[in-house]
Amino acid sequence: MSDELFDNEEKLELEERNLRIIEALIFAADKPVSAKDLQPYLSDGADIEHLLKKLAALYENRGVNLVRREDEWAFRTAEDLAFLLRKEDEQTRPLSRASLETLAIIAYHQPTTRAEIEEIRGVSTGKGTLDILLETGWIKMRGRRRTPGRPITYGTTKEFLDHFSLSSIKDLPGLEELKGAGLLSNKLPPNIQIPVPFDGALRDDEDHLEEEDLQGKIVEEEFLLQNSVPNEEK
Amino acid sequence: MSDELFDNEEKLELEERNLRIIEALIFAADKPVSAKDLQPYLSDGADIEHLLKKLAALYENRGVNLVRREDEWAFRTAEDLAFLLRKEDEQTRPLSRASLETLAIIAYHQPTTRAEIEEIRGVSTGKGTLDILLETGWIKMRGRRRTPGRPITYGTTKEFLDHFSLSSIKDLPGLEELKGAGLLSNKLPPNIQIPVPFDGALRDDEDHLEEEDLQGKIVEEEFLLQNSVPNEEK
Amino acid sequence: MDKKVRRCHIADGEYFMAGLTFFALKANLFCRANIIYLAVNMDEFDDGLLNLREKDSDNANRMYVDIRGYEGPLDLLLDLARKQKVDLANISVLELAEQYLEFIEKVRKNRIDIAADYLVVAAWLAYLKSRLLVPHRDSDEEPSGEMMAAMLQFRLKKLEAMRKASEQLINRPRLGRQIFARGQIEPVNINISVKFKASLYDLLKAYATQRERTISANYVPSKRNVWSLQEAVNILQRLIGNSVDWVPLEKYLLQYLSEDEDRSSVIASSFSASLELARQGQLELKQIAPFSSLLLRRRKANNLKQ
Numbered sequence: 001m002s003d004e005l006f007d008n009e010e011k012l013e014l015e016e017r018n019l020r021i022i023e024a025l026i027f028a029a030d031k032p033v034s035a036k037d038l039q040p041y042l043s044d045g046a047d048i049e050h051l052l053k054k055l056a057a058l059y060e061n062r063g064v065n066l067v068r069r070e071d072e073w074a075f076r077t078a079e080d081l082a083f084l085l086r087k088e089d090e091q092t093r094p095l096s097r098a099s100l101e102t103l104a105i106i107a108y109h110q111p112t113t114r115a116e117i118e119e120i121r122g123v124s125t126g127k128g129t130l131d132i133l134l135e136t137g138w139i140k141m142r143g144r145r146r147t148p149g150r151p152i153t154y155g156t157t158k159e160f161l162d163h164f165s166l167s168s169i170k171d172l173p174g175l176e177e178l179k180g181a182g183l184l185s186n187k188l189p190p191n192i193q194i195p196v197p198f199d200g201a202l203r204d205d206e207d208h209l210e211e212e213d214l215q216g217k218i219v220e221e222e223f224l225l226q227n228s229v230p231n232e233e234k
Numbered sequence: 235m236s237d238e239l240f241d242n243e244e245k246l247e248l249e250e251r252n253l254r255i256i257e258a259l260i261f262a263a264d265k266p267v268s269a270k271d272l273q274p275y276l277s278d279g280a281d282i283e284h285l286l287k288k289l290a291a292l293y294e295n296r297g298v299n300l301v302r303r304e305d306e307w308a309f310r311t312a313e314d315l316a317f318l319l320r321k322e323d324e325q326t327r328p329l330s331r332a333s334l335e336t337l338a339i340i341a342y343h344q345p346t347t348r349a350e351i352e353e354i355r356g357v358s359t360g361k362g363t364l365d366i367l368l369e370t371g372w373i374k375m376r377g378r379r380r381t382p383g384r385p386i387t388y389g390t391t392k393e394f395l396d397h398f399s400l401s402s403i404k405d406l407p408g409l410e411e412l413k414g415a416g417l418l419s420n421k422l423p424p425n426i427q428i429p430v431p432f433d434g435a436l437r438d439d440e441d442h443l444e445e446e447d448l449q450g451k452i453v454e455e456e457f458l459l460q461n462s463v464p465n466e467e468k
Numbered sequence: 469m470d471k472k473v474r475r476c477h478i479a480d481g482e483y484f485m486a487g488l489t490f491f492a493l494k495a496n497l498f499c500r501a502n503i504i505y506l507a508v509n510m511d512e513f514d515d516g517l518l519n520l521r522e523k524d525s526d527n528a529n530r531m532y533v534d535i536r537g538y539e540g541p542l543d544l545l546l547d548l549a550r551k552q553k554v555d556l557a558n559i560s561v562l563e564l565a566e567q568y569l570e571f572i573e574k575v576r577k578n579r580i581d582i583a584a585d586y587l588v589v590a591a592w593l594a595y596l597k598s599r600l601l602v603p604h605r606d607s608d609e610e611p612s613g614e615m616m617a618a619m620l621q622f623r624l625k626k627l628e629a630m631r632k633a634s635e636q637l638i639n640r641p642r643l644g645r646q647i648f649a650r651g652q653i654e655p656v657n658i659n660i661s662v663k664f665k666a667s668l669y670d671l672l673k674a675y676a677t678q679r680e681r682t683i684s685a686n687y688v689p690s691k692r693n694v695w696s697l698q699e700a701v702n703i704l705q706r707l708i709g710n711s712v713d714w715v716p717l718e719k720y721l722l723q724y725l726s727e728d729e730d731r732s733s734v735i736a737s738s739f740s741a742s743l744e745l746a747r748q749g750q751l752e753l754k755q756i757a758p759f760s761s762l763l764l765r766r767r768k769a770n771n772l773k774q
Contacts, residue, residue, distance in 0.1 A: 030652055094665060184679070261654075
């Protein structure tokens with residue numbers, strides 16, 4: 001009787017040892033491990049299948065589970081904790097110069113079209129620039145101008161005012177203030193004008209956006225852009 | 235009474251969940267994780283230290299252990315299973331005796347300077363020796379000693395602890411003995427004043443590293459080394 | 469400690485002795501230049517050792533001393549001290565000093581180049597020896613020989629302790645050799661959401677800069693109306709026609725002088741033109757007083773001709 005007890009205890013000890021070995025081997029392995037891989041490390045006659053199932057049961061409710069993939073075994077994060085392995089990371093990035101310039105023009109000249117922006121900047125606006133600005137949430141598509149080509153008009157949003165700590169769009173400094181701040185030189189020709197920005201409701205020359213605009217498809221085409229560049233020199 | 239019971243149950247459930255989360259996060263990470271890193275994922279007011287100790291106890295006799303590396307935690311295969319897993323890695327060349335001795339001196343005497351290392355070893359430290367150790371990531375430049383010549387002080391890193399399976403620098407083998415024998419001191423044992431290895435924040439007699447130190451240019455010069463050898467006989 | 473070095477054997481009692489770089493540093497009075505980094509010329513050294521070996525090969529009572537495997541003089545000294553087979557605390561420093569000096573003599577006889585620090589240490593050990601032999605006087609400012617010897621013993625003990633510690637350290641279960649981290653790391657998927665930032669100043673600066681840039685690019689300075697000489701001649705010819713009355717120049721130019729900007733150019737050019745026409749004999753010029761109006765008329769002779 002006591003012999004049997006002793007035997008049993010020894011058996012349990014051996015099993016425990018086998019379990020620890022399996023645990024360590026699967027943990028350290030750089031890929032899932034099969035029963036065959038484990039065999040050489042275990043005591044003779046060990047029932048690997050049984051041991052693996054026992055180990056899997058041990059980890060069943062833990063943060064890490066021992067899972068079977070076909071005939072191979074690996075540790076994996078418990079499925080309900082998978083969210084831990086997703087990380088939301090926020091990156092702050094400064095706006096590129098092109099984006100910043102475009103944003104500034106939209107702010108001052110709104111409602112304005114892409115063609116007008118290009119005309120003021122003297123270069124064509126890359127497709128990405130407006131996309132990025134739309135992504136920032138600082139500008140929005142307002143409507144479509146009632147001119148040939150029906151170009152989309154852009155304007156700034158409340159988020160824009162928030163970000164730049166402006167209580168209203170009229171707080172944007174005017175010509176004299178820009179000069180006073182040294183941002184504009186005094187040698188400018190007298191005919192330079194800085195428009196009064198307007199971010200209110202649609203103007204008379206603006207139509208509502210169409211269904212497809214709202215779905216994010218900007219249907220302006222190149223020839224429209226070219227044609228709609230107003231001739232300022234007149 | 236039943237409310238209390240319920241509260242208790244809820245508390246246990248919460249703890250269980252926190253344990254699972256810690257388990258999953260440390261399991262998934264590729265390097266030791268600090269309590270601070272775990273914090274955001276746990277319920278408010280969770281006692282992380284307690285949870286980590288509980289989890290460590292849970293894994294104590296398993297094939298994989300939760301081990302402490304200073305203020306960070308990681309899962310590592312059990313030490314007693316080393317014979318199973320032993321791998322001779324052929325890629326990393328073994329450390330030279332000079333490097334190993336230098337490493338030991340830095341570990342036991344930290345924060346220490348090159349001059350002090352040379353003094354103990356009785357030879358000048360080859361240019362490569364410290365470089366190699368810095369490259370292993372086991373030692374780091376800590377700061378500069380506030381003595382003439384402002385020599386750079388060296389100390390060990392967390393990677394050092396992790397590599398040599400030490401929970402903290404106080405676990406260095408034979409440390410107590412050495413301390414008792416006054417062998418970590420610069421002075422003869424009779425006037426015992428025993429420095430203890432220290433890998434914490436900069437000490438009173440250490441300055442921060444300078445910009446160029448961090449760029450990897452060690453600007454200690456030979457004459458500094460010679461001049462900064464402490465005068466032991468006084 | 470496995471030292472993969474050539475061994476040399478020398479006669480019993482001939483210990484290779486070396487000293488301490490530390491003391492070498494201290495003793496740079498003895499050897500100002502090339503204190504530490506003068507290497508032993510190994511080739512020559514080896515030859516010397518070979519000679520030694522041949523010479524002493526018949527000596528049955530021999531001792532092996534590693535040379536090349538030593539990490540400097542202190543290392544060698546430690547090994548030699550161990551060969552005294554006593555506790556480091558009980559080594560005879562005096563004996564070590566004597567052995568060292570004998571060694572230096574021997575090596576010099578064999579013309580083996582030896583690093584300067586060995587020589588420096590020899591000098592230091594000779595000094596130590598003398599301090600040990602001469603009784604210490606209280607008035608002595610220098611540390612006693614016993615003190616210096618104790619220091620040397622202490623240093624040897626420290627080095628030995630560190631050596632032992634380094635062995636213990638490297639024999640610990642090491643990550644990636646005996647202990648392993650998780651083999652399959654589960655990558656953390658990071659969703660990066662980009663947040664843009666810009667300051668109002670940046671915005672205004674950008675606006676002002678580009679407005680200024682594009683305006684200056686389009687700016688065309690208005691062309692100043694400059695009459696060339698030929699133009700002025702033609703105009704003057706036309707204006708004067710066949711008039712033979714004296715008429716002031718500015719009266720002819722009345723319609724051109726209304727523009728302030730052009731005024732000086734018109735006057736200058738037409739004055740030059742009038743001189744030119746006078747030279748050609750087509751006009752006659754007259755001025756009644758200095759700075760008064762210039763009067764012009766068609767020359768009569770021409771009129772007659774026409």
